[in-house]
Amino acid sequence: MAEVKLVNVSKSYDQAATWVLKNINLNIAEGEFAAFIGPSGCGKSTLLRMVCGLEEITSGELFIGGEKVNDWPPNERGVGMVFQSYALYPHMTVAENMAFGLKLAKADKSTIDARVQEAASILQLEPLLERRPKAMSGGQRQRVAIGRSIVQQPRVFLFDEPLSNLDVALRVQMRQELSRLHRKLQTTSVYVTHDQVEAMTLADQIVVLSPLQKGADSNLEQVGKPLELYHRPANLFVAGFIGSPKMNFFDGTLEEAGEELSRVKLGSGEIIQAYVNTASIKKGDAVVLGVRPQDVIAETNSDNVVTGKVVALERLGAESYIYMQHDCIREHFTVRVEDCHQRDEGSAINIEFPAELCHLFNAQGVAFERTRVPEFD
16 A cells, blocks of 8 residues: 655646646545545546546646656556446456456466455455356446456555446445455555545545636645534535535625624524634624534524525425525525425425534635534544
């Protein structure tokens, strides 16, 4: 295993007229599992392919195991790539597919057999070694693709959305298998996904990327542990991207600044308290109030409430999502309740915003520090 370090790494396909990635600075420690996540077009797969050597780095430096590898070909970087498509040879058996790279490298037969058997044991593929891909399920084929990388004994595993072609049940199963595999091998891993559940459950560290905006210095939004990003998002983009359903945002102005407790006035007149440090700004400054759907309390007569109108309802059995309308939000805001009761469309409901669970952002979308955050590892 090896450390992966990126220093001001950037990528452009047209002589820097249009940057796809800009000034990416990352440090992925030995044995760490890092996930790249972001919407389509943010460059996460491109960044992974630059680490692999399949894309040229326009500027910046890439280090693997302390060695600068910008100009190294993929086969010399010590990385193992698992693609979104399984890319298995249909005329070869499982054993032959896994051994193919070692044969190209002219490894001796005893080494090849030993590594294939070891990988098959780790991935529970031993009964399938003589099968061909057409006789296997999608999950089994993906395990073979992972096994093909394991036998190379890479310093770094690279995964490019490896589960996106699987159905829901298989994705859950493969997430568990990938987690078990990482705990066993302890190899540095970099995982690209558009599914934040995969990122939150698998990764030690999450790298949030966004499509590069005009004039922006970088499209790297935040790097941190999963729960750190969830409880302490750095800005509006991360707050809206991490968490499902996404965080609700309300426009308002600061009514009272404070180092521990602040008060926000919404456009419709409600005053909401939040345990957030806003000492750096003054009364009347524009702010955005954020609160997650699962953190609010519906149908209450307590303080710190807003009143919204029911627009739609999704009843999912043990819980329901209420979609509501409010004057301070352009889109509907979402409330999660732990019941499946019917609510009438157009009816008004009081929604409490617990002060310790509220987030505040300035006019530029940068988060203020929360002063009462739940403990997390």
